[in-house]
Amino acid sequence: MRADVVVIGGGPAGLAAAIGAAKEDKELNILILERDHELGGILNQCIHNGFGLHTFNEELTGPEYAARFENQLKDYNIDYLLDTMVLDIAQNKVTAVNSANGVFSVECGAIVLCMGCRERPRGALNIPGLRPAGVFTAGTAQRLVNIEGYMPGKEVVILGSGDIGLIMARRMTLEGAKVKAVCELMPYSGGLKRNIVQCLDDFDIPLLLSHTVIDIKGNERVTSVVIAEVDEHSKPKKGTEQEISCDTLLLSCGLLPENELSRAADVKINPATNGPVVNESFETSIPGVFACGNVLHVHDLVDYVSEESARAGKSAARYVKSGQKPDVNAIQIKAEKGVRYTVPSTVRINELEDDLIIRFRSTGVFKDSYIEVTIDGQQKIRRRKQIITPGEMEQVILKREDLNQDVNEITVAITEG
Amino acid sequence: MDNSYDIIIIGAGVTGCAIARELSKYEARILVVEKDEDVCTGTSKANSGIVHAGYDAKPGTLKAKMNIRGNELMTDLAKDLDIPFKRIGSLVVCIDEEQKQGIEDLYQRGLANGVQGLKILNRDEVKELEPNISDNVVCALFAPTAGVICPFRLNIALAECACQNGVEFRFNTEVTDINESENGWIISAGNEKLNSKAVINAAGCHADEMHNLISDNKYHITARRGDYILLDRALEGFVNHVIFPQPTKLGKGILVTPTVHGNTLIGPTAIDNDSKDEAPVTADGIAKVLEGQAKNVTGLPVKQVITGFSGLRAHEDSGEFILKEEINCFFDCVGIESPGLTACPAIGEYMADLVSSKLQLVIKQQWNGICHDVKKPFEMDEKERDQLIKEHPEYGRIICRCETITEGEIIDAIRRTLGARSLDGVKRRTRAGMGRCQGGFCSPKVMEILSRETGIPFNEITKNGGNSKILTGRTKNES
Structure with missing residues (x-):
């Protein structure tokens, strides 16, 4: 098999990347490889609305948002294979397996990594206790409710206040379950403010900050969990233990980009994002291999995934047409005080067509603070923000004309006012 | 159902199943009764998965003898039963000049026990x-x-082999009473009365209770808990041998080892547990495991944990394996703690000898000691795999992404002899759900396949039998 661009993953990132590549050059042969039996990825189970405000200026559900992209595939002659699992990637080759073709290889000009992310499971959280049925990641519970039409429980405690956990607190409540509490280890939520208001506050579900689960009881099915307040080192405080009877514990404790394929191919990974290190074109350390969406860094809104992925797809298409660009004069972008990481990490000035969008997340909650950007030590941006939290992605835009061949370094920092 | 047997074995762990396989060589009607829904649900499922060399136990003890013999038998057994097994060697590490003598003592003990190749x-x-x-x-x-x-495959394969040679199994069958009768024993299990000429007690942590039902010579088992932490396969190669600290009175200490599937395993603790059935992982246990491993290796990325679990070892007060006839064809296998997994083929052989000579059993004309594991397309060579997928497309459909397990493997695990009936049953037979996402993506799909293959309704599927149902009902729209 041969394709100009192989897109690994047919979720929001993969769909937008494929269309982005096709828009750049309609003649290109583009192939999406999707491991599930349908396109759309996790959007299929996100039946709530709130998608597409930035992209389409209207509120769509997840499946509706995905459909807007899927409907374009035909127009652009984009091929896809479902139930197809990629096993291995190399610079110009993707190896995959499915029922119809067995194990097969696709020779290709460029690869776009769009594998998304997975949820941190109970095992990775070292939660003590027994191991009964009734402990689910929020996303698994969401699939069971929204796709399969079954309830994973009736009385629920949620650990972690990531967006999926918040959404599921509301969803379970609407389906008649009693959500007794959402516990968050940190002193702030990991989710969007709007989700805390619309999914917890509106339903009188308590959000217990600086709390964690210290025991799971029940040998066959969960019968209760013990929660406790934690100190500033995240250690449970003695005397604050509280047992809550429930049959279900949902976990929403962080998302992990699925970079097993990237790692096996020796793509350089940023330890702060667990995603590939990329330049302005979303190209990884391996020429011709691009990355976007949640496999690159975990996003808060799908609209940003689509926008970013369209640019990644475009870059992949251009790479196929014009080949590898020398990596000279790459400007380094540094995440400084208060900034956990930036995407991209480097900029090749010659390749930069438009203004430079830098996306990042903060290391903690900052109130009345400033986002500061410097170019070679010179302050370029100083923007005041009332509140910056790790749950919301931030961005700054540097004007194309402010960047030139002589620039060496850009820094992004958060300073308190 | 005819409830009369020649031999009833209580417990379908590695010990019970190893004995069942050995006894299946003889003309006899044999039944294994198990209180849980599957084989391999107690001590056999949660341990280090180590085949010990045999230098730990005191020379002359049954523990020492069974360890050495079990280790010897394991190569052929693993081949015959298609069990993943690697003789990677072990190191007992001395990190304190003053403890050096302990290594020498262990060496001498190993020599006395007959361990080969010690250095x-x-x-x-x-x-x-x-x-x-x-x-x-x-x-x-x-x-x-x-x-x-692979402790799961070891246990499951022994059971499959016994079953293919005529041994019957009954699950969800908890023995509540045992009484002597005119021509043997009457075992009460739920509402059933089972008759048998001989009884073999291989009830793990509950073996003392079984024994004490029929004898005044009382045994006492403490369930000694071991907490473990399992790390991602991405760390494969961090250590290449089983690495032990120097042993103490409480056991062999916190080891660091690759598993046969390439994960890194650290643990166990040794904490006396109140319950013989509920084995919680505790914060204290996790802390001890992390502290313990750091003494012997440097820089193990313990943040790449994928799960924690704990197991219960059946520690009898005597500290020795008790393998003998108590009275009138009631045979005990009591106190089978470490090195029980290593020892199981030897215990099987030893107990089968005792029982067969007592009952004067006759060897069968035909016996098939060979069993095959679930076909694993991603461990095959390319040609073989392509052929398999061509003939059976379900082997080209990946269900568990993390461990690359196909629908074909899951179907096989369900349809085969003593097949899986629960998520954990599928997991132990195929590894689906054992990877880094811990079943987050594949468990709904495995539930669907289980439901389709077994006819169990989707919302009745359990994690591991009993009341461990995954779901509690339908959503409003669907009900």
Whole structure:
């Protein structure tokens, strides 16, 4: 098999990347490889609305948002294979397996990594206790409710206040379950403010900050969990233990980009994002291999995934047409005080067509603070923000004309006012 | 159903199943009764998965003898039953100049027990074998005959083999009483009365209770809990041998080892547990495991944990394996703690000898000792795999992404002899759900396949039988 661009993953990132590549050059042969039996990825189970405000200026559900992209595939002659699992990637080759073709290889000009992310499971959280049925990641519970039409429980405690956990607190409540509490280890939520208001506050579900689960009881099915307040080192405080009877514990404790394929191919990974290190074109350390969406860094809104992925797809298409660009004069972008990481990490000035969008997340909650950007030590941006939290992605835009061949370094920092 | 047997074995762990397989060589009607829904649900499912060399136990004890013999038998058994097994060797590491004598003592004990190939390695030799070992290493006892095995497949394969040779199994059948009768024993299990000429007690942590039902010579088992932490396969190669600290009174200490499937396993603790059935992982246990591993290796990325679990070892007060006829064809296998997994083929052989000569059993004309594991397309060579997928497309459909497990493998695990009936049953037979996402993506799909294959309604599927149902009902729209 041969394709100009192989897109690994047919979720929001993969769909937008494929269309982005096709828009750049309609003649290109583009192939999406999707491991599930349908396109759309996790959007299929996100039946709530709130998608597409930035992209389409209207509120769509997840499946509706995905459909807007899927409907374009035909127009652009984009091929896809479902139930197809990629096993291995190399610079110009993707190896995959499915029922119809067995194990097969696709020779290709460029690869776009769009594998998304997975949820941190109970095992990775070292939660003590027994191991009964009734402990689910929020996303698994969401699939069971929204796709399969079954309830994973009736009385629920949620650990972690990531967006999926918040959404599921509301969803379970609407389906008649009693959500007794959402516990968050940190002193702030990991989710969007709007989700805390619309999914917890509106339903009188308590959000217990600086709390964690210290025991799971029940040998066959969960019968209760013990929660406790934690100190500033995240250690449970003695005397604050509280047992809550429930049959279900949902976990929403962080998302992990699925970079097993990237790692096996020796793509350089940023330890702060667990995603590939990329330049302005979303190209990884391996020429011709691009990355976007949640496999690159975990996003808060799908609209940003689509926008970013369209640019990644475009870059992949251009790479196929014009080949590898020398990596000279790459400007380094540094995440400084208060900034956990930036995407991209480097900029090749010659390749930069438009203004430079830098996306990042903060290391903690900052109130009345400033986002500061410097170019070679010179302050370029100083923007005041009332509140910056790790749950919301931030961005700054540097004007194309402010960047030139002589620039060496850009820094992004958060300073308190 | 005819409830009269020649032999009833209580417990479908590795011990019970190893005995069942050995006895299936004889003309006899044999039943294994198990209180849980599947084989391999107690001590056999949660342990280090180590085949020990045999230098730990005191010379002359049954523990020592069974360990050595079990280790010897394991190569052929693993081949015959298609069990993943690698003889990777073990190191007992001394990190304190003053404890050096302990290594020498262990070496001498190993020699007395008949362990082959033992060697004391100096610091440089150890470092060369294991670069990530602690800089404090002084010397180590190297035992090339130690290995790692898949404890699930070992147990399941022994049962499958016994079953294919005529041994019956009854699950969800808890023995509540045992009484002597005119021609043997009457076992009460739920509402059933089962008759048998001989009874073999292989009830693990509950073996003392079974024994005490029929004898005034009381045994006492403490369930000794071991907490473990399992790390991602991405760390494969961090250590290449089973690495033990020097043993203490409580056991062999916190080891660091590759599993036979390439994960890194650390643990166990040794904490007396109140319950014989509920084995919680505790914060204290996790802390002890993390502290313990750090003494012997340097820089193990313990953040790449994928799960924690704990198991219960059946520690009898005597500290020895009790393998004998108590009275009138009631046979005990009591106190089978470490090295029980290693010892099981030897215990099977030993107990089968005792029982068959007592009952004067006759060897069968035909017996099939060979069993095959679930076909694993991603362990096959390319040609074989392509052929398999062509003939059976379900082997080209990946269900568990993390461990690359196909629908074909899951179907096989369900349809085969003593097939899986629960998520954990599928997991132990195929590894689906054992990877880094811990079943987050694949468990709904495995539930669908289980439901389709077994006819169990989707919302009745359990994690591991009993009341461990995954779901509690339908959503409003669907009900």
